[in-house]
Amino acid sequence: MVTPNSVTRTISETTLDQYDLETMDSESPATKPRDLQSGSSTKQSTVRNVGSNERNISLAAGALLLLTGLPKLMRGRGILQTAAGAGLVYRGMTGSCPLYQHLGLSTRDAQQHQQSSGKRASGSSKGVYPDGNERDTPSSKPSAAPSEYNLRGIHVEQSVTISKPASDCYAFWRELGLLPQFMHHLKSVVETDQTHSHWVASAPLGFSVEWDAEIINDEKDRLIAWRSVGNAGVDNSGSVRFIDVPGREDSTEVRVVLDYIPPAGKLGSIVASLFGEEPNQTVKADLKRFQQLMETGEVATNGDGKPRAK
């Protein structure tokens, strides 16, 4: 039986203690986290999660720190500076940032994803892009237990009525790769098989938040339900229903229910910025854009109020 205390203990065991920044060696026993669901341990991988521009900046800054720090080191000072410089150089050269990895962040650009092939963690977060490339994943941690959604989750419910048949609405939505057309916080969604997909959401300052998801319920023209799996940048689960409107032919109510758990700390505020102050407003705006796509074939735009006088 899961009690609040046991959940709290388990969260701290798995999310905090499993990461030992000093020993990032993937074979080290200290870094094998426990998987809540299966009880098996999963390997940690080092992952390339730093964008190319940032890598260059890291390299340059690190080199500068090293160059000015080493002479100081000779005189017994400047240890921190040299260490920081070395760290930044490592980051710039390998494109891998342990701190980002710990937080589940990534500033990698889309092109890099396509070209890479990295180590894959076993467990539920595996996948191959349709173009045949493997992509590496953040290291595994178990996905959130249902009770965590109760304790810390944010619940969003919105609906919109669209003058199109439910089959049209379902067919568009079910092609998950099209979702970024109306969900503007999403950068990409890639379907890796019939039920699995990899999602990337974009946040300010070039950060992106990623997760794997699986479809747990799929009723044609009626319902799609999903949940994130594995080490999601943000644990989330939800559903979209397509409901015939009584008394109105060819009208469909599209009802979205979404639950997500804002992560703690820095990642939490980045996820918060994805959804803005009011997650309900964000989802409502997404649904309005979905309606525009379905009814007019395009998303309304004012070109940022341009042309205009400067």
Added chain:
Amino acid sequence: MKALTWHSKFDVRVSNVDMPKILNPRDAILKVTSTAICGSDLHLYDGYIPTMKSGDILGHEFMGEIVELGAGVDKSKLAVGDRVVIPFNVACGSCFFCKKQLTSCCDNTNPNAAIPRAAYGSSPAGMFGYSHMFGGYAGGQAEYVRVPLADFGAFKVPEDLTDDQVLFLTDIFPTGYMAAANAEIEKGDTVAVWGAGPVGQFALRSALLLGAERVVSIDDVPGRLEMSRAAGATTIDMSKEPVSDKLMALTGGRGPDRCIDAVGLEAHGMSIDAAIDRIKVATFLATDRAHALREAIQCCRKGGTVSVPGVYGGVIDKFPFGAAFGKGLTLKMGQTHVHRYLPELLKHIQAGRLDPTFVITHRMPLSDAPNAYKMFSENKSQVIKVVLKP
């Protein structure tokens, strides 16, 4: 290109701006041949309308020639070279509201729908050149303008009608006409119209077209009252005599059957309620001044209709709802569903039943637009409708 841009209260300028571009597949680019200044543009000029940004291009009454089409435009409906008038509201034709011909309520054309939704509960359709709350679309007091969803919006006009004859299909003619249609006019009716500006002028002429026995035009501007008399209206100068008494006298003690408030949120007036309005608006306790509307409700006969083409934006105070209820009035209102009326109105023009050119008092080049705004704002007697040529 040149365009008329808003910068702050009482500050509009002709600026050099980028050309508009095709952004969406169903867009068109229109070369503007004629455009007009609307009375509601004066609300922008007077600083009444929120969510304006310095640099916004104004103008929602415009027509011209299609010069570029997006890849998704239905080519059976629109082609490069077509001469068209563009309704002032942007509408899609496919949503629940457009299908009911309520195009000013279109669900899909306000990219900033969240703003009016917060204030109103839902967002109306987007409009050209009328603040970011209503879409943030660049307006047509310019050489060129981007027209979204052009295959639904653009209305072709025949070559044998001049720009002057068809330009007002964009806004004021359908607005006055819808006001008269909303008034539910029956045979024998006396229709009282508050406001003798361009909308009031089209409303009273439309009322006569739709079968009114008599129209009464109420205002305090001599030049406007003269234009009303030219159409056969009886006039009341509200600065010289009490409106309510005069209306009762004209209708044998019953009150006008139908009342049209073609004044809207900037109502002036000498009464106590008008004075209170002014104070409240100045001190942010109210947003709209509703003197004309209150008077219309007071004067309307029992069981009559009060039709409101507007414009209203926010909230009003001291609304005589008891009077409206006690007399069993019908209130009909709304932003104009332009698309709905265009075919019918074009027929009226072609048949010579109404020649819209009567309303034009000034023709000026676009480069002179800032002067035109100033003139219009300061001299409503002589300046009724200004047509600008880019």
